[in-house]
Amino acid sequence: MKKVFIFLLILFFLFLPKISSEYWTFIAIEVLIMGFFAMSFNLLMGYSGLLSFGHAGFFGVGAYTTAILLQHGFNSLFLILLIAIIVSLICSVVIGYLSVRQDEIYFAMITLGFGMMLYTIAHNWTDFTGGSDGLPLMNEPILNLFGKKISLISPENLYFFTFVIVFIGILILWKIINSPFGLILKGMRENKNRLNFSGGNISSIRLFAFTISGTLSGVAGFLFCLFSSMATPDFLHWSFSAKPVIMSILGGAWNFYGPMVGAAIFFALEQFIKMYTDNWMIFLGILLIPITILFPKGVLGTIYDYAKKRYNSKS
């Protein structure tokens, strides 16, 4: 049943640009990228119990690497992706090393601080990053697939490219979470002392999870740079880091696909509210208050629990 559902979902995503308008294709690309970003982030929050508030930093590092390389005339997208992965991997290892020795709020604050460090660099190193205006993509990104040149300016092509990369990324996350290492992560989330006693090295397990999560966020940033045709410091700002947190809470951090669903809900809300007002942030704040107070297990999680309780009490 579940497999059929996933198969149908994939089929739907494959044919989406054929059946929908360009506008919705763009929305779908953004949801895919941000959902993937949130899922990478959730490897830390949902599965390892570490709340990072600086993930936009890695996302932005991926985006800026892409923008800078494209601007300097690199034309192989796969090479650029590889370099973006390496750069965000290095950043994740260094920042992860400094952060993973702390827990909870301390971890959140330290990652927030280092995320803002990356933001500051992007914002102030004007010669290299274009400063507060960001870096627009001057050259058309062209995918060279077995000698066939495919332009990613076309929304449909960009959609398929994004879909394939996100699909592979999600597969990697799936493999990790269902591996022995994934079990160790969940064990760490539930009781880190017990894991420590049974011989697990907390710091290195965390650092490994942090690195994977940060690197995949960099891949999401790579895609987002192609999508928005630029990299701006906003991508690294801590209010951007809050997005995957909110998406995970909306969709449910304890479900593998939850953050992706959360991303879709987030964009639906954003589109809806922006039809009426420009002050989207204030409405996001007003929406977040009942979400944090009334839904202790995330929105979908709490509704699911409630429905299950109702169902059980009836039967």
Added chain:
Amino acid sequence: MEGFVLNLLNGLSWGMLLFLISVGLTTVFGVMGILNFAHGSFYMLGAYFCLEIMKYFNSFWIGLIVAPLFVAILGFIIEKTLLNKIYARDVIFQLLLTFAILLILDDSVRFIWGPGYHVINPPDILSGSVKVFTHSYPVYRFFLIILGPVVAVILWGFFHFTKAGKIIRAVASDREMAEGVGLNAPLVFSLVFAFGCWLAGLGGALASPIESVAPSMGEKIIIESFIVVVIGGMGSFPGAFIGALILGLVESFGTNLIGEIQMAIPYLVLAIILLVKPTGLFGKKIA
């Protein structure tokens, strides 16, 4: 020599402002276990309230006294209506809730006062300048440098020698035990949060003559006070003071030494302290 003294003065005055903000943040964290993302927004509100009050009374001193009180009242209401519902919950919900408050406050300020800058003049008595070698240096900054330690001593005395201070420390160290001996912990929480907001508002009102009053002013200071609190040790009072001094001085001297990458200096300090002492300078070991 002259450059050194000017940097020292700049560093000290900025450090004292940072201290006022960080000490509120760290007190609220130490007592309630809540990291208030919106703390910078309360700081910003302090400056805007001061600006608004000065329109009617044309006196900086009235603004300085009244504005933080309004911020404190707002903080009290927010604690009573929102924060007190999530103390038992996961950290993430606490952070998201204070983040939501930040979004609402920041955007409301932008909506009410506009996105532009406002300027507040220091009161006449403090508006002159003193000659430091060949440079003239604003008296107002000297005022800040003196005020910082005064506030620090008053706060320290308050926490250690008054009954209210002892009650706060009792609730902070063991809430259940404190309630067991008849202390009203929920009220203490509300008052402590209001007190933290008052300190933030005071910092904002004090900063208004030297920093331009704008919607983005809260963001700069909240990130830096996070760094202060982490390098000083979370919940530590002397940590906030020393941390703020270190950060203020390093930033001020950094402007001369390195130039373009000076904005990254606070984060380098953070990285070095974390490498040497992961719990911060005055932090207790976390189990």
